[in-house]
Amino acid sequence: MYLKIIRRSLSKMHDSYLIYILACSFAIGIFSILISLADNKIMKHDISMWRTSLVPIVFTLSIVFAVSAFVYMAYVGGFFIKQQRHEFLTFEKLGMSKFTIILIGFIQTFVIQFVAWVLGIIEAFIFQKFFGMLLLYLMRVRIDFTSAFNWNSIVSLLQIAISSMVIFSVMNAFRTYRIVKKKKPNTKKVNIWLRIPTGTIGILMFVSAVVGTIGLFTAMESTDTRGYSNRVILQSLYVATAYFFGTYLIYFGFLPVLLTALQKVKWISYSGLNMFSFKYLKERMKRNTSVLWFVTELSTMALMLLTVCYFGYRLVYDNYHTEYPFAMTANRDTVNDVKKTIDDSKTEISREYHSKIKIELVSSVDETTRVLVQRPASFMSYSEYMRLPKKIRDQNPYVNPKQFMRIGFGNDETFGFSNRRIEWNVKNSAKIVTHKNGSSFPYGGGMFPGSLMVTPDNYYNKMNTASTDTLYGWYFKHGDKITKKQAEALRKHRNAYMIHVDAKSSVDDSTFTITKYNPNNYGDNDYIQAGFVRQENAKRRLHQIVGFFIFMIAIFSIALLLALGSVLTLRVLLRDDHEWRQLKTLKKIGVSNQEIRGIVRSENILTFVIPLIFAILQAYAAIILINNEYSSIIPEFAIICLSYVVLYSIIGVVTYMISWRSVKRRIN
């Protein structure tokens, strides 16, 4: 008999259970795959970065994923028990003991959890190979991925499965206990007079946040290199808070009040189904306020996460291109050894080039500490600079023969510092003032002691310094073929020499000396000159890191958006008995299926579109706080938002179809 009750309840809500089970099994599947990847022998053996730094990250992310999935499963799992409130109370009225009803709640949840875990683990077994191959493809590692679930992973998965099944079942048993104990639902009616002021505050907060966001654009456009002022930080904090709470108050107060107002206006409400649909939608909105808010804020977070990660990825990638516009470089001291290694490795050289540089002391303002510091700097004449491959020069701004251009760290145009004023007092030479800033060091940042200044030829020729160097660069056909052993041998040339600065009150009195690199004798005033830079190492690491993070972020974001979508879907699908009855009554008094379908459609639009708009607005505001040159991120943000809109629209359309299907089944 009890099993029959459980079976009937499972089949009655099979649409909703199916969505919940699929969402849970997806989360379980991904979690199982993450665990198995962390322990994968081939990954550990063939990818050194996996072994050393990525496994702890995968492990940490698995825990974050597991905690999020746990919260989702526990929270959403409660919807089904709430849904059966009326049924449980009827069982009790018919004489069923409280213990039996609680047991029914427990067994139902256990069955659902069991199915979800079995499906999730099967998914993991099936898709592990696919995810592993995808990860390796993104990391650009050319090894064959072999699926493997080691015994430890299986045991820990089974332990987690059993514990979570028991925990969720106990939680739902407790929820059932509260239903049969309390008997009356815990619904406090909120007076419309409370909703009006809160709704007004909500709208004011939201509008002020939008105005504040626009204000921040202006504030940040005029922000100089000193960073954001206190006012901007406070304004940002206000904007974030106003969006966060404003959204809730709009859901709580404004939208129900708006629907009430529409319902009071006779020429609107006395027309067609408006009178009913305004009230129906208002009731549904009141019941789902927290869920809608929760979904809006988490969607905002997901959108921000995706955009920031994409932006970060682009930054890293651009920086890499700026920093490594060559295949290999060396200086006067190491050129012979490096060239010999290249020749020995049978690497085909496609282009060779070299440039002469001068090294001199300069006094300039440190951008971080805002104090004058004396540092060695490199100088390259305009003619030498123009002899460099165009590919290298393209990364920096255009410079004419009479202009100075500083190439240094932190000048990336993404940060909007390209027009920063630079003042250099050069030892025994004329002061240099320029607004030209580049960030791509022609031979790699490590090859220059300090920053590099491209100067007009006559300035360069007039410079009287004892220290000069010649830098060499190569491009290869089909990449370098240096073996691991040869790379090891080259490592002894990594640091060529050290420049020790002896600073005096005036830069003209200061001196510097060049000594052989000594790791044990290295102080604050010592600057190291690299002996060679090899692009291949950085490229490999970059591809691995970028691929890894794209994989992780994509999985996390998709899982988060799917989870949120399913929460909305379930809220739409799970109607109370009296809500079903009302739709049925409409049908009986002469409302057509099409009109009822219109109500279901409006409900879907209200549930999906409003959080979508709010989330995009908030995410946009938050993104521009991170990026002060806001226009540069608009295309990426638009693409991410578009994917988000497409994903949510698909979920929304599917929800609408399922919802209408179940309504149609009940009303006909």
Added chain:
Amino acid sequence: MQINVKNVAKDYGKRLNAVHAIKDISLEVEKGEFLGIMGPSGAGKSTLLNMISTNERPDHGQIIIDDIDMTQLHDRELAKYRRNKMGFIYQSFELLDSLNVKENIILPLALNHANKKFIEARVKHLNYLLNIEKLSNRNVDDLSLGQRQLVSAARALINNPEILFADEPTGSLDSKSATILLNYMQLINQREHATILMATHDAFTASYCSRVVFVKDGTIFSEIVNSGKREDFFEQIINMQRTIGGGSYFNVSENN
């Protein structure tokens, strides 16, 4: 003839568990007739009424109203027809508890996009007639069962239906309220020539009809026509009830 029911049948359940609720019933109802449908519980009264009122589709057979075969109409046309021509009083009231009393009553007119002034005038008239003016702004949940039935009746009558379907309309009413409602139904039947089909197992309620058909086990058992004198008609109904079910199946009012 306004309603022509031709060989309709309806089964519930599937295969071995199938219940034959209506077995090949044919019936004709003239315009302006007040027809009662009586029979013991489970005889098929409500099913027959629901099929004629197009709430349910028959498994086979035809239901022709005003020369239109209702079984062939699409959902949208059917809804339009029902909304314009029919009124319904249900045993279970079928009120929308998210709307208040007034909103429930005016809903059929609002669905037809009627003029606001006309809506206000009609609701005022019916409130006065059924003595429910004070209930106007109350929630449905706060009403007694009898009050709910009066509101349900007001909703059914607000658009002056050509055909009124009533399923046990007095089942939840005290005798005073029942008499008010029945008198009003008789009034619109006589003055407006509205056709009324009413399912009931109460002999007193049925005595307001001009004709009563008796349904037993899904078929029409017999029918009685009101000769004009209500007391005699009432006696005839009770006798027929006794014939069908030995008197124990029906709620025969001792006072009447």
